[in-house]
Amino acid sequence: MPLLAIPIDGLTVPDRWTVGPIEFVPLEVAMTEIRPARVHDAFAEQFDAEVEKRKITTLALIDADEIRAAVDLVAQAVDVLRVFQHVRYWDSKLTLFGLAGEVRTGFLPFTRIGEDHASTGFIHLGENLGWTFGTDTDWISASAFRWAGESIGDPHRTEAQRRALVGLQLLSQAIVEPRATFKMVATVTALESLLLKRERFGQTFRLARHVAFFGCGRQADDLCGRARDTCPYLELNPAHAKSRKKLERLQVAGASPPWLCSEWHRVVDWYDIRSDILHGSADDVTEEAASSALYWVIRYLLEPILEWLSRPENADHPVIELEGEINALPLGPDWEQSLGPLPSPP
Numbered sequence: 001m002p003l004l005a006i007p008i009d010g011l012t013v014p015d016r017w018t019v020g021p022i023e024f025v026p027l028e029v030a031m032t033e034i035r036p037a038r039v040h041d042a043f044a045e046q047f048d049a050e051v052e053k054r055k056i057t058t059l060a061l062i063d064a065d066e067i068r069a070a071v072d073l074v075a076q077a078v079d080v081l082r083v084f085q086h087v088r089y090w091d092s093k094l095t096l097f098g099l100a101g102e103v104r105t106g107f108l109p110f111t112r113i114g115e116d117h118a119s120t121g122f123i124h125l126g127e128n129l130g131w132t133f134g135t136d137t138d139w140i141s142a143s144a145f146r147w148a149g150e151s152i153g154d155p156h157r158t159e160a161q162r163r164a165l166v167g168l169q170l171l172s173q174a175i176v177e178p179r180a181t182f183k184m185v186a187t188v189t190a191l192e193s194l195l196l197k198r199e200r201f202g203q204t205f206r207l208a209r210h211v212a213f214f215g216c217g218r219q220a221d222d223l224c225g226r227a228r229d230t231c232p233y234l235e236l237n238p239a240h241a242k243s244r245k246k247l248e249r250l251q252v253a254g255a256s257p258p259w260l261c262s263e264w265h266r267v268v269d270w271y272d273i274r275s276d277i278l279h280g281s282a283d284d285v286t287e288e289a290a291s292s293a294l295y296w297v298i299r300y301l302l303e304p305i306l307e308w309l310s311r312p313e314n315a316d317h318p319v320i321e322l323e324g325e326i327n328a329l330p331l332g333p334d335w336e337q338s339l340g341p342l343p344s345p346p
Contacts, residue, residue: 001063004070005034007056008078010129011097015136019077020152023061027051030059054100073153075099076165079172080149085131086175086298087145088138096127096176103176105129126178144306158315164306167194171298180290181277187294188274191267194305197319202238204275205247208267209234210319213326214304216263225329233264235332239323253343259335266296 008024017024025033038044060077064070078098086094096103105126112119133139139146148168151161170190177183195210196203212233216224225234232250236243255265270293273285308314314321336342 001065003034004062004064004067005030006060006062006071006074006099007051007054008058008060008074009054009056009098009100009103010095010131011078011081012057012130012132013136014133017081017133017136017139019080019146019149020073020154021062022074022077022152024058024077024081025061027057027059030061071099075102076152076169077149078102079169080145080152080165082172082175083168083298083302084139084142084145085133086171087303088142090295090299094127095131096129097131098176103127103129104178126176144303144310147310148306160309160315160318163194163318164309167191167302167305171294171302174294180285180287183287183290184270184285184293185274185277187290187297188270191270191297191301194309195319195322199239201241202244202247204268204271205238205244205251207271208264209236209238209326210322211267211301212261212264213322214308215301216261218300218304225326225332230329230332231261232332232335233261234326234329237327249342258339259342 011024013024013026015026016029041047060074062070062074064073075098082096082098096105103126105124105128107122107124109120109122112121144164148161148164151157151165154161157165167190170186170193174183174186174190177186191207191211196207199206212224216231216234217227222228224231232246236247236250238244238247250259251265251268254260273289276283277285308322309318
C-alpha cells in the first residue's frame with residue numbers, strides 16, 4: 001500500500017505525533033524520508049512550490065490507496081488534534097490549523113455606499129492560521145484522546161469509540177464554525193452523540209441528567225452523588241413517567257435558588273435552543289451564548305466523558321452502562337425537608 005503525504009495548513013509539531021493510522025511529521029523529517037522515492041516524480045517541483053507558498057511545516061503521512069479516503073481519515077485526525085488543542089491549551093490564544101479549505105479565515109473587503117459617497121473597509125473573519133504544539137508530553141499523557149484516535153479507519157471500532165469520534169468531529173466543526181447558530185447546533189449535537197441513545201420520550205431530561213453526572217461539581221472536585229448527596233436531578237429517572245412529571249416541575253419551579261441546578265438547567269436550555277433552531281422556531285443565537293456553551297463543554301465536560309467512554313467495561317453499550325451507573329447512585333435525602341417545599345410552577 002503506498003504512502004501518501006498530505007500538507008496540513010498552519011500546524012507545527014515538534015516531533016512525530018501519531019493519531020491512529022496517521023502520523024503528523026515535521027516537514028524536514030518527512031521530506032527526508034520520502035525524497036528517495038520522489039526522484040522520478042514529474043510533479044515533485046510543483047508539490048514543493050505549493051508547500052513553500054503555503055508555508056507548510058507539517059505533513060500527514062498515511063498508508064492508503066485512494067486519496068479521497070485518505071483525506072477523510074486525515075481530517076478525522078485533525079479534528080481530534082483540534083479539540084485536544086482547545087481542551088489542553090484553553091488559556092492560550094487558540095489559532096487554527098487544518099486541511100486546505102477546511103478553515104475559514106481571512107480578510108473580507110466591503111464597500112459602504114452612501115447617497116453621494118462610498119467608503120471601503122476590511123474585517124477579519126475566523127481565527128488566524130498557525131499553531132505550534134510544544135513538547136509531545138501533553139499528547140502522550142492524553143490517553144483518552146489517543147484512544148479515540150486509534151479508532152480512525154478501524155471497521156471494528158467499539159460503540160464507545162464510534163461515539164467518541166463522532167463527538168470530537170462535531171466539536172471540531174463547532175470550533176471552526178463562525179456562525180453562532182450552527183456553532184450551538186454542533187456543540188449540543190456533540191453531547192447527544194457522546195451520551196444519548198434514541199428514545200421516544202424524555203430526551204431533553206436524559207441528556208441533562210447524563211451531562212450533570214459528569215459536570216455537576218466538577219470545578220470544585222465535588223461531584224454530585226459521589227462526593228456529596230445525590231440531588232433530585234440525578235435521582236429522578238426520565239424513563240419513568242412519574243419522574244418526568246417531577247422533572248418538568250423542577251425545570252420551571254426549580255429554575256431559581258435554592259432548587260436551581262445550574263449544570264442541569266444549562267443543558268436543558270441548550271437542548272431547547274438546538275431543537276428550536278432545527279425546527280425553525282428559534283430566535284437568533286448570540287455569539288456569546290454559542291461560544292459559552294462550546295467553552296463549557298470543552299473546558300469541563302469533554303475529557304471526563306472521553307475517559308469514561310474509554311473504560312473497557314463501557315466499550316459496547318456505553319449509554320446503557322452510564323444509565324446503570326447513575327441509577328445505582330445512593331438515594332438522596334428528603335430535599336424538601338431541608339430546602340423547603342418546591343414552589344408550584346407559574
